[in-house]
Amino acid sequence: MSRTIYITTPLYYVNAQPHIGHLYTTALADTVKRFHVMMGDHVYFLTGTDEHGEKIVKAAQKAGVNTQEFVDQVAGTFEDTWKQIDFTNDDFIRTTEPRHKEFVQEILKRVHDSGDIYFDQYTGLYCVDCERYMTMTELVDGKCPDHEVEPVEVKESNYFFRMGKYRQQLIDHIEKNPEWIRPVRYKNEVLSFLKQPLEDLCISRPKTRLEWGIDLPFDDKYVTYVWFDALLNYVSALKKNAAGNDVFDRYWKECNHFLAKDILKTHAIYWPTMLMAAGIPLPKQLDVHGYWLSGESKMSKSLGNVVKPLVFHEQFGIENLRYFFFREMKFGKDAGFTYELFVERYNSDLANGLGNLLSRTASIVKKNLGGVVPEQHNTTDAEQPLIAMAKKLLETYPKNFDDRAFHVAVEDIRSLMAATDRYINEMAPWKLARDDERKEDLARVLYTALEVVRISAVLLSPIMPKKCAQILAYLGETRPLDGSVPFEGLAGWGGLSFGHELGDVPRLFPRIDEKKLKEVLESVEAAKGVEEKAESDDLEPIKDEITIDDFSRVDLRVGIIREGHLVEGSKKLIRLMVDLGEEKPRQIFAGIKSHYAQPQDLVGTKVIVVANLKPRKMKFGISEGMVLAGGGGDDNRLCVAEFDGDLEPGDTVT
C-alpha cells in the first residue's frame, strides 16, 4: 500500500561550509527518499539553510562582507553542492526568504495572542557562540565548555515562551508514542531531561544587540531567537512550497525529521512545545543519528572540514562514500571515518565484492554465450540457498530500512553476493563451458549469478543510485525504480530478462591502490595546513569608526609600575601599584597573570594607563585604571605596552 512521507534534514547553519556531517544527514534523507520512491510511496524531501543569529553576523564580519551577501554566498554553496551530487530534495528553504519570515511572524503573533509569550527582565551569562544563556554550573573555569569563551553578563528585557507549560503534555506524548524518538536511547535522554521542571524559553533578542533576524510582529525593537525562527521552516516550507502551493495538509502529519544528536533538545523539546502552543500537530517521528568521528575528535563545523563533499566526490565519488556511510554506521551510534577505513571498505566490498562479481560473471557470458543473457533454466538444489536468500530480502530489506538498520540491510546484500561468489567457485562455469553437453548447466549458473547482481543493484540503488543504474542498464534491466513497477517484481527472483546483449564489461569500482590513497592523504594534509594558516592569520575585525573627539575622551597617561603582586585566589589577575605622578600610586588589577607570573619583574616599567576609567570594584579590591597591553592569536600571545625613552609619570599619551 502506498504511503505518503515527508522527510526533512535540519536546516544547516551557514556559518560554515558543507562538511561530512551535513553530507551524511542529507545523504541519509536522500537515501530514505529513494527507498520509499522505489517502494511506490509518495515522498517529499526538504532541506535548506538557517541564516539568522549572532554567529552569522560575526562570521560575515570575519569574512569582511555584509551579512546578506555572506548568507547568500554560503547558502548558494550548500544548494549548489547538493545539486552537483544529485540529492533529490524537492525544496530548499532559506530562513531569510519572505515565505519563511511571514510564517514565523504569523506563529509568533498567534502564540503571543494566546498568552504563551510574555515580557520579562533577565540577567544572565550569555555565550555568543552558543547563542544562549548559560547557568553558572555549566561553566568550566568561568568559560563555556563548548567554545572555551567567557560568557558575557547580559541584563536585558526579553520575550519568553511558556515552554514549561507544555512539559507534561510532551511527556505524555512521548510515553504514548514510544517510537516517536528513535533510537530509544535518545528517547530516554529526553524523558530524563523532562523529569526536571522545564524552564521557559527566551525567544527574542533586542535589536540594540542583534539586528539580523526576524522582527517580532508585536515589538519591532526585537528580533526572534534563531531557534524559534529556524525550526518553523519544517512547516513554513509546506505552507508555501517552491511552486508557491500550500501542501501542509498533504504532508505534515507524515513528517519524519532526521537530525544529529547534538540538536536533539531543540527538536524534541523546543519544537514540539512550540507546535503545541501554535496548535499544530506534532511530527510523526524523529530519527536521531550519531557523529562521524575522525580518530578521537568530532568532525564538526568548529573543528574544521576534513571531508569537503565536492572534493571527495572528485577524489573517490560520493556514491562510494554513501555506501561507506550506511555500511559502517549503526544508526544512532557514532562511527569513525578515515580515508584508510573508507578505502579498505571500498576495496573489499565494492571492488572485490560487487564490482568483481559483475566482472567475472559478465566476462564468462561474453566469452561463452556470445554476451547474451541466458534463459532461466530449471533450477537445481545448488541454486536454492541463493534463491531463498534473495526471497528473504524482499521482507527483511524494507523492514531494515524502516527500522533504520541500514548497516544490516547492506550486510544482507553483501552476504548474498558472497554466497554467490562461493556458488560460482563451486559450479566452475569455466569448466562447464568446455563441455558441450553441459551448456544448459552453464546457462543456469550464469543466469543465477547475473540475477544476484541485478537484485543487489536494485536493492543498493537508494544508496548508490548512479552506479546501480549503470549496472542495471548493463544487464538490460530497464524498468524504472520510480515506484511504477512493484518492488516484488523488481527485486524478486527471475526478474532478469534473457536475450539482452551485454556490452564491454564495465569496471565500475576500480580498486583504489596505495598510491592513490597516499596522494589524496597528502593533498588533504596540505589543504588542512593552508586552512589552519589562514585561520590563525585572521585579524580581529576592526571596530566601528570613531571620531577624534571620541578618542580624546580617553585620558592616557604614562605610569611607572612601583609594585607588582600576585593576587591570591585569582587565576588571571595580578595587582600593580602604578605611579601617575599623583600623590600616591594607583592600585590597578590586570588580567595578565598568564604572561607575567612574576609581577615584581614589572617594577620600573613605564606603561600606558587609562587614567580616567571609572574605578571598578572587584572581588579583591578597587581597580583605579587600566594598563594597556597588546595581544591576539590562537596562542593568546600578550605583552604590556611600554616606553623605552625618558618620560615622566603623568605625561600624557596622545
Added chain:
RNA sequence: GGCAGGGUAGCUCAGCUGGUUAGAGCGCCGGAUUCAUAACCCGGAGGUCGGGAGUUCAAGUCUCCCCCCCGCCA
C-alpha cells in the same frame, strides 16, 4: 553524583525474547583455483565474550556488586 548506552578475536563490529564446538569483515599465515578488478574460494592462528558472585539442566545473552569508556543531566 543521577540516568542512559557501551566494554566480544590485532582492528571495526554482529550476536533478538538464555540452548549445539561464540560469528563476520579487514589484517596475518598456509593452500586451492584461473572466469574475474594482484580478484574469488578453502583452511589456520588468534577470544577464560571488562572483573566477581548468583539464578538455571543450560548464560556473551537474566539478577546483583565492582571497574573502565562515551553521552545527557546536576
